[in-house]
Amino acid sequence: MQSGFATKRVIIGPDGFKKVVDIASPNKIGLPNGQIDSTVLAGVSPGGSFEVNGTVYHVLTCDMFDYVMHYLKRRTQIVYPKEGAYILMRLDVSPGKRVGEAGTGSGAFTVCLSRAVGPEGRVYTYEQREEFHKLAEKNIRGFSEFDNVVMHNKSITEGIEERDLDAFFLDVREPWEVIAEVRKALKPAGHLGILVPTANQVSETMKSLNENGFYISEVVEIMMRKYKLVPERLRPEDLMVGHTGYLIFARKLGE
Template sequence: MQSGFSTKRVIIGPDGFKKVVDIASPNKVGLPNGQIDSTELAEIKPGNSFEIKDTVYYVLNCDTYDYVMHYLKRKTQVVYPKEGAYILMRLDVFPGKRVGEAGTGSGAFTLCLSRAVGPQGQVYTYEQREDFYKLAEKNLKNFLEFDNVIMYNKSIEEGIQERDLDAFFLDVREPWEVIQIVREALKPAGHLGIIVPTTNQVSQTLISLEKNSFYISEVVEIMMRKYKLVPERLRPKDLMVGHTGYLIFARKLGE
């Protein structure tokens, strides 16, 4: 699966305005005080500006963060950047790795895995629900840089085709039910990451990990507090990003 991720652009303007658009789609791009044609927008090099009614806007390349947070269509809660970057580190994901994932959901974290393993790596992602699968497929085609993702429209309860994976990430309702199946797909000492929204799910998952000979390295919750971008009155924003999920990390023991 491969696509032209380079057709996405970010438009930024006064008062925190931000909009992600696809310059490959012929249309009028709506702005707070007017419009610009997407073909005209395509002629503006990233980093440069344009003006509409005395208002200056800048054009930037779209990065993974802006695509996931401001463009990607979703029917599920996604793995947010504050968790995503930490998961990649804890699973030791880097170029050339072979990584599995279930479920795909809307495909947000699949994109992160694809970028992390690079063109020499491979991502295998499983999604049981057909509507989620089709949405994720569209989201991935809109932004994938590398042809390194294989998608399955099936539950991993039916089995994981791959073996000797370097790492696996689980984002399913009852992860404790599939720990043994994931274990069979991992190489010795392979990394496993799991995200769940409630503490009782954490408890059930820990019990299953112990029964299936995993070393449990960590259970963690990540919170994030942003600051208002006013140098003269620098202080935290009134609202912060609190709980979005509990992360569990483990490694396979034995053969």
Template structure:
């Protein structure tokens, strides 16, 4: 299928990747400049040559690629964590999911991607500059219509009239939003929380004990990258040691005192 103006592509040379939109434009790289209009009519898997004759492969951007190319003002949630969140929060076509704290919009992007055209993401964020950058990212990825931003602090309650299918908190004091989250969520459905510190985890765990939530899980995910030489196969020298603790639970309507 021939690529057209407006399509999103990855141009890759070695480990260097660029996420670009096909249009009449010259794009400069260390290996010479690229005439982006040359991509038109090519297909994914083809390449174009830079002004220095260096090939840049035209690749289909995956959601992983989009996440790695998020323009960021903040620490973003990493793919290793996002993949697990999708499974725990059950994010597929048609779901309505509420997130509080959009940051630069990495998780927002993934949620919008996976709820599809028939689903919806509601994103609360009190900081205007974060909403702007998240929106910019979503626009680049053609996902902005799936997201409703609410630029406000949440104190007592979220605004939604209908309960949502899943809810995610990425804020400094998530323990203060547990009751609003409880009220906004459908019965039996999942809540996820990301926090960087153990103090926050313990605050959340105490808060969850006081509300009708069950099936609590607290985990960390590590990703260990390897070098690619098959004659000297070994891990990379450095890795990310910490992004955050992930907490998951499910809402029940009332907690019966007879359970253990």
């Protein structure tokens, strides 16, 4: 039986058209100038192409970027790839690690953590709101390569069940209120990463980190500028996202 990850395909076409679809779901897939049946698309090898009403489309396997940005159903703000990749490195996430997360939200970063820790690692993720918990569960199942995510439908203000975690990532409204709980869950010298959208949240969080025995290693904002894909007129895109969030990184100090 194919995993959710294996059945996703990316269709690309003229004028920047891109669409991520699931070939395991029998349906008609809408295109700018017609349709293709998903069972027909399933017969097109990745890297191959097909034609609809005179227009050629190409088929690619779905990578994590396209799944998160173009397929994953979201009802919350997500951790974007430009932050996600940096967080993974700063938290030293690697195969076999045990990592905690709160809140799960739509599960976009959870799937990144799941892949990074691999089949021998574990991701323990907490989400207080039941509707987000159920949505994230579906999204994680839709792209999971490994059965390594443990989901909790509760707030970490009620306590974190795990101990001696290698790292923890916080994306909650008031992280300064749960730093003490996260400290209990982390192993000595464990990594902590926090994402907040406003500068005043950074200040409150830093105060709490200092009060709870953490070494603050970095506060950073990651900017990204894309370029138009026209070789003859290479220039930045007219619009860019100016801000998505501030990242705070810290390490747990001795008792």
